Amino acid sequence: MDAPIEKRRSPVLIEASALTRCRHRVYLDATFPEDLAAAPENPGAKQRQEAAAAHRESIRRQLFDAQPGWVRIAADGPASRRAEDTIRACRDGADRIWGAVLPADPETGRRGRSEILLRDTARGGYIPVIVVNHKVTDPGRGATTTGLFAWEPAIDETRKVRSQLRDQMRVAQLYRMLERHGLASPAKVAGAVGYGGDCILVHDLSEVLADYDERFVDRIAIARGEVATEPAQIGECRTCPWWARCRAQLVQTHDVSLVAPGQRATVLRELGVHTVDDLARWDGTEPEVWPQGSFADTVVMAKAWLAGAPLVRRYGHVHVHRADIEVDVDMESYHEFGAYLWGTLLNADGDSAYLPFATWDPVPTADEARSFGEFWTWLSDQRKIAERRGKTFAAYCYSRTAEDKWLLASARRFHGLPGVPSEAEVRAFIDSPQWVDVYQAVTDQFVCPNGKGLKKIAPLAGHRWRDEEAGGEASMSWYREAVGYEGAPDPTQRQRLLEYNEDDVIATKILREWMTDRAVKEIPHIDDL
Incomplete structure (x- = not known):
């Protein structure tokens, strides 16, 4: 147990995010709020918040421009005043409310906000609709959706639901809070506007509320100190402000x-x-x-x-596919908006040269087609040169999922533009022996107690990144500054991104060379343990 469990004197309030969060974190957040407030801001969390805020504002403008009559709750000022304004608007029968804040409820322990409240003109009450910066549907069929400008739910033959438990818990909490004030629609439905912002996914809360109620009872009891919890490592720990504290306890107890x-x-x-x-x-x-x-x-x-031992060999020998002409590839994208940088490292005749293909127009942008087309043309040229010279060729990446996704997506989006291949051409390449995933080679031949990420494995081969803050989440913040999302574009952040990308492609080169030459001597075999 992390600390003595005791009943708290002041009311404890939790948002719906606590219902899908680590149970021990819920306890720590509620018990040590001063420590939580003093924790360093996570760069990744900050940039996700900024991107989400920009997405919400984009949706608000779209709605306000198309529909008169919105009631907008002020975004600043005390939460209690904004809650009063929200309830007053509901009592006055407003059809559409933006920026709703529902009254905090010390008795139940709930608090929450809804980007949109829509009046149910048929049955009375309000339908909560949240705006989120992630996908809520995928191509398919069977989801219930409605347009942005009229609540007319219908089965969508072009979309299927992308399960998002956090969204379900949030709209369920908002429904319970509306219900508390007699303002919930009897239809027991809610909505979510996701990335893309072209429709509202309709949630049937009758299928969600039982799970929500069970989770809420558990989490509010934890937050109030009525139920004991202990730390345990899960995926969430990587970005948790309490991880250093929890990890020390876990290491102490093995x-x-x-x-x-x-x-x-x-x-x-x-x-x-x-x-x-x-x-x-x-x-x-x-x-x-x-x-x-x-x-x-x-x-x-x-x-x-x-x-x-940070790494253990499975076999007596270590092998990774090699070629006469080798190209390392690393792609940088910004959320689901687009791939803005294709970095390459050409290794031929004993020399290495870094060559990036980038667009610095904020993605999504038509200029993304240019940079992708130039990258693909260059890569194809290297393959042809190798063939003409009678040389073998291979291109390398580390964990191909993202590269494959954006190679195929870019071919689909920009097909027909200069240099852009067909989806079939891309598929033929990524399915060929010339496209090598070094991550898979590591997975197949090593057991990795500390993880298999490039920044975990490459340092064992002797590689170091120039920027101590280098990482996927940090690069998102650098990108926003580089392209000027909040102001003038910052050329220094562009250079920072290029150096980070260059270090990534150098890392895969060093890693495969190490696997070829030294790994068998430096890494213990399973039997050596």
Whole structure:
């Protein structure tokens, strides 16, 4: 247990985000609010908040320009005053309210805001609609949607629901808060405007409220100090302000979640395995149900963690596909808006040269087609040169999912423009032996107790990034400054992004060379543990 559990004297209020958050974090947030307020701001969280705010404002302008009669609740001032204004607008029968703040409820412990409240003209009450900066649907069929400007729900033959539990919990909490004031629509529906902002996904709350109520009872009891929690490593820990504190406790106790995070730790605890030491001594059969990955690898991770080995070889030899002419590729994108940079490192005849293909117009932009077309033309030329010279060719990336996604998406979006290939051409390339995922080579040949990300593995090969803040989330903030989302474009941030991208492609080069030449000598084999 992290700290003595005690009933708090002041009212505890939680937002719906707590319902999909780590239970122990809910406890820490509520128990130590001063420490939380003093924690350093996470750059990734900051840029996501800024992007979400820009998306909300874009949707607001679109709605206000098309429809008169909106009631807008002031965005500043005390929350209590904004809540009073919201309830007054509802009592006055406003059809459309933007920026709604519902009254905090000390008795139930709820607080919440809804970008939009729509009056249900047929049944009475209000329908909460949230605006979020992520996808809420995917191509398909079966989702219930309605247009932005009229609430007319219907089955959509072009979209399917992309499950977003956090959205469901948020609109369910808003419904319960409206219900508390007699302002909830009897239809028990809510909406979400997602990335793209061209429709409203309709949530049927009758299918959500039971789960919401159960989660809320659990989280509010934790926040009030009525239920004990303990730290455990999960995916959320990477960006949690409490992670340093929790990790120290987990390391001290050798908690098994350090090598088997999330549901895997839950399964192990049910089997009586609570520490890394317990797992390293495992000599029985594998569990009947294992949530993710290889159980045998997890046991090796436990042994490696105790031995202080950051990497373990599976085999006597280490192999990665090599070629006479090699090109390292790393793509940089900004959320779902577009891929603004294709960085390359050409390695031929003993020399290496970095060449970026970028657009500095804020994505999405037509100029993205130019930069992508130039990248593809250059890459194709290198393949042809290798063929003419009778040389072998290979292009490398690290974790190909993002590169594959934007290669295919760019071909679809810009097909027919100069230099842009067809989707079939891209598919033929990424399915060929010439497209090599170094991440997969690492996964196949090593057990990685500390993770398999490039910034975890490349330093073992001797690579260092010039920028200590380099990372995917930090680069999002740099990009906003580089293209001038909030002001004049900053050329220094453009250079920062180029150097970061260059360091990434150099990292894959150094990593595969290390795997070819030195890894077998420097990394212990499984049997050596």
